[in-house]
Amino acid sequence: AQTVTQSQPEMSVQEAETVTLSCTYDTSENNYYLFWYKQPPSRQMILVIRQEAYKQQNATENRFSVNFQKAAKSFSLKISDSQLGDTAMYFCALLRNQGGKLIFGQGTELSVKP
C-alpha cells in the first residue's frame, strides 16, 4: 500500500523568511512522481512543484524548491522569501504511474505573518 504522511498539521513563518514543510511517503514502486499542491482559502487546488523519482536533481520553481531524499522516502518543500499570499493548506502527493491516481498526505496549514 502507498501512503503519504505530513506530520506538521500547522506551521507559521514571518514574511520574507524561509520555511520547510515535511513529507514522507511509502511505496514499493521504483518509478513514481511526487507533487506539492497548494490550497488557498478560495479552495482552488494549485500545483506548486513536481519531481520525478528517477531524477536526483531537486526540482525548483522560483521561490519553491524541494529536498528529495529517495532512500529516506522524504520529499520536503522549502519556501524562500515567504509572502502573505503563500498562506494556504499545502498537500504532498504521490503518483505511482500513469492514470492520475494521486495519493495525498494529511496537509499542512501554513500561515505567513506580516
Added chain:
Amino acid sequence: DVKVTQSSRYLVKRTGEKVFLECVQDMDHENMFWYRQDPGLGLRLIYFSYDVKMKEKGDIPEGYSVSREKKERFSLILESASTNQTSMYLCASSLMGTGGLNEKLFFGSGTQLSVL
C-alpha cells in the same frame, strides 16, 4: 485554461436524502476523480473514471456511487446521506496517457456538504 465546474459550492441535506454532486470539465479529459477532504485526513479518493460509462473504486467508496454517461460529466451520488458524509468534496480531471509529470490534475473549487 481548463475549467472544472462543481455545481454547488455549499449544500445542506437531511439524513437519508439522495444527494447528487455534479462535476463538469470542458477540456475533453478522459480521467475524472472524486475526492473527499477532511481536516487531518487530507484528500481521499472515492471513485474515478477513465472513460465514459467506466468507473473504479477508490480508497473509500462505501456509501457512494458514481455515474459517467457523458465524457465531460462525472456525478457523485450519495444514495442515503448520513452525517459522517459531511465533508468537502473535490472533483478533478486529467488527460489520459500523458503520465508522470504531465499527469496534471485540474480541480474544481469543491462542494462543502453538510448532512443534518
